[in-house]
Amino acid sequence: MFCWLNRLYRGLSSPTGRTTQLIWGSLSRSLVLSSRRRIPEFSSFVARTNTCGELRSSHLGQEVTLFGWIQYRRQNTFLVLRDFHGLIQLVIPQDESAASVKKILCEAPVESVVRVSGTVISRPPGQENPKMPTGEIEIKVKTAELLNSCKKLPFEIKDFVKKTEALRLQYRYLDLRSFQMQYNLRLRSQMVMKMREYLCNLHGFVDIETPTLFKKTPGGAKEFVVPSREPGKFYSLPQSPQQFKQLLMVGGLDRYFQVARCYRDEGSRPDRQPEFTQIDIEMSFVDQTGIQSLIEGLLQYSWPRDKDPVVVPFPSMTFAEALATYGTDKPDTRFGMKKYLKRKDIESIRKVAADHFNQEVLPVFLKASRHWNSPVAEFILEKQSLELIRLMELQEEDVILLTAGEHRKACSLLGKLRLECADLLEARGVVLRDPALFSFLWVVDFPLFLPKEENPGELESAHHPFTAPHPSDIQLLYTEPEKVRSQHYDLVLNGSEIGGGSIRIHDAELQRYILATLLKEDVKLLSHLLQALDYGAPPHGGIALGLDRLICLVTGAPSIRDVIAFPKSFRGYDLMSNAPDSIPPEELKPYHIRVSWPADSEAEKSSLDHPHHPES
């Protein structure tokens, strides 16, 4: 269980993959030779000689000084000490001369912090614990010091104790001591470090910090506001450094990246955070293929050593194809599916379709006789059914779900039913979505615009207004803009969108036409960007990877909250510190704002429905 740390750190500075070899070719041999040195010095600058978890038989006879937490005690004879690196068994001295040491180690409550010195000895034959990496040895304690005594805990630290998430978040500093949280946060740190090495050291990207106190972006709802000292003027916390990264390209920085904090106020949404992190990248003089190769190399290089290596290039699929074949723009390509369904499953699927999507679904069961068993069978000509069998590559005992309706809506329904079927089958023990399998997919050729939901006669950007149109569709911009495809690309992993980007518009006139004429946005808000495009903006493009989601998928964590040290609850509360909090009116004065307290009972009622800690 505790071998993970060495595995995690072993990858450090020893790159893999194509790009790597260009730069590191001659180094790899030395790295392999000195592989034991690749683990960082965890005990530099402090008085410990070793971490608890690193001790092995090779340390036998060594005098060691350790710091750690008391994990548990057995019969006042053994004590298991824990640090971030692992567990080690201490032998509590029983002789009279060590009475004070014994007293400290026997009386300190569990989770107290101690410093011990002693000798690494072998465990008596037969008492080795093969499940523990340190299980062949133990420490014969000579001195001990109680550094901090622990009060009665609200829950046990051990991983197997089931806790509610609200309790875990309230006592986050205790939850962080768990194996899983230590692993998740260290893996995150490692992966980001390797991404930085790849971008900065191997490919000449410049890490540039951009402001988070910015201004409202056009159409940018969901932006937190920060009042300034000038009456009525507010900063906005941006959802991404989009404008800044483009301005950096205009500024000739050529290759930019940032592990960027972003903000989005979505109110209460499960598995979203008001602040989140993206690996933000922009390059000049690049095309879609260039960005895709860059990202494939980035993920390959930074992928944890304890997972199967990433295979590149990733497959690619157009948006139209993804919608038509998977019913979604983020297909989970780990499985093709649809077998093993029972008749009662089909009924439940038809019910889901009817209840949630108000749509009829017709199942077709293909029998050995090649005859269809379906309520719709009698309406389908034999020629049609043969064509369907050919198209769908149907095999005996297959089930088809048929529906009719507007293309996007019908596809989307079938896509959701596909996932529904996967749930049903996995509940029955059929492994369709192997958590150890990582299926990357590029989805490309998105539409540039979508009809506005509230007013389908008008257009809005499918992604953002800086996305460049597909070169083959430029002329359509002036005739049938709704048909224009974009140079946007999404990166999908196991059915989750983990990144998205595009080649941007670098021509000021085209940008003005799209903003003002097609989107009817107020161009004044973006005058600085439009002006920048006038002054020698290079062609450029980029991408952003959602770091929280990516790490969540890599670690197999059930929620992004498990890969963030101090996450907010789904209503945006910090259950540990109680943020957000009240501010006295006099402290709001310099910002020229006042609280508008909800006066009517309706509002009061709603505030009662949302007590302070709704999740606890």
Next chain:
Amino acid sequence: MFCWLNRLYRGLSSPTGRTTQLIWGSLSRSLVLSSRRRIPEFSSFVARTNTCGELRSSHLGQEVTLFGWIQYRRQNTFLVLRDFHGLIQLVIPQDESAASVKKILCEAPVESVVRVSGTVISRPPGQENPKMPTGEIEIKVKTAELLNSCKKLPFEIKDFVKKTEALRLQYRYLDLRSFQMQYNLRLRSQMVMKMREYLCNLHGFVDIETPTLFKKTPGGAKEFVVPSREPGKFYSLPQSPQQFKQLLMVGGLDRYFQVARCYRDEGSRPDRQPEFTQIDIEMSFVDQTGIQSLIEGLLQYSWPRDKDPVVVPFPSMTFAEALATYGTDKPDTRFGMKKYLKRKDIESIRKVAADHFNQEVLPVFLKASRHWNSPVAEFILEKQSLELIRLMELQEEDVILLTAGEHRKACSLLGKLRLECADLLEARGVVLRDPALFSFLWVVDFPLFLPKEENPGELESAHHPFTAPHPSDIQLLYTEPEKVRSQHYDLVLNGSEIGGGSIRIHDAELQRYILATLLKEDVKLLSHLLQALDYGAPPHGGIALGLDRLICLVTGAPSIRDVIAFPKSFRGYDLMSNAPDSIPPEELKPYHIRVSWPADSEAEKSSLDHPHHPES
């Protein structure tokens, strides 16, 4: 001028110093052998074969494709192309068959973006330019493409054109094309990358992101507020991750670091930014010496290769000594001083002291006769003057400035006059503060508390309330707390504080006593932290380095605004985008706030005094 990039990147992944050798010993030879490979691949993923600045005689005969900006053109024959890497001369083809290429290159305005392909050739004998790293060669252009045409610029890009800072900030994307801004931002990125390698790869620190949407901290004035969707509840943007880093130690993360965005609303203050960056570090089981060694190693490892190497360990001085001998807690130790002053200088110094500090200063001129030339001479006994000469190690022709008064105030005055004298002397051409010299100094043993300015009978923390008292002074906490020294330490570079930290209190009782009894703070606001200390908090300490200030000193930039890509003006405005901006009232509604417009004429008058762009 353009050799800088290679120098900057040459240090990449080739560490220096003590710690380094432990890990990298066997690698360094391979690194030296493959030194040409250590420059990152600046042309991966794009269609260019080379950057403009990297071409040399060794590329002679090669077919190259370049992207860049038109720097200038000579007689429709030569064109100098620029990218982030440097300049290269293009020869515009004159033959009829290349008329279209000639037209493109001769008609495109300066700062337009072009793509060119051609052959690297030698310049004709006598036409080499030794000032240009690419000056031995030029490109015989075969094809050219205009990628973006540049409109008439508001100012010339060339570095020698003097611009007002307001104009530079308004057109920041153009200003970023300058050599100096490219150098500053790339050096910053490089230094931070090397710091990360040192912390993460060599010493096992974990890079952990902490929230910026937090709650008000006790005594934390100057915090921006962010209204939430719950009426009257606000997030606060923290001035540092102080609480989180301590909670991470309680969580057993052992070694934390973060390049952390911090926020402080100081209204209008020169050379401060509302958001700034610190290298934030915390360790468990460490003492002051451990943190100091860590930081010395960090700076040594990350120091730019084009500067003199950092010598460690840094000297150390107590706060009392710094105040008594330099009159400040951040002495510029590059110079001792005080010679070469003229009589009229002394008069101007006495005037500064009287006008700004309301304090009398008495100059003493030591003559060859050992007699004092001073208005105060007649009041000083010969025995006293001899003692002074001995104490101050006075030499003939020396000048002493004497003052009397309350210790701290008098020392502080003399400290400021020392800098005043340095200014005077440097204006006369005496180099006292060599910008190429980096004098680091630790200042230690600060007082734990200071008397409150508005009410000297009460105490406030000299730094912050989590700072541990000096172990020798613990008992004074309960008798004479104003005399307690702390375990706080500041890192000073050339007279600027570039970092500060402390060993923290890990005992909940001690922390409660200091917060509630001595500081009279509302402990409820910190209940989560106090509780965390109860549950097995390890002894811990840390430090934060001010990154903007550090990079400013390293690059010799006149202002921190020159090492930040998109800084705010001294009133907190983004002169490029016009942030902060107005927000329509309906967008404030979800946050339950209203703008309190200043109603009285007084306020209106004051708002007229502060027009939108006061600096432009």
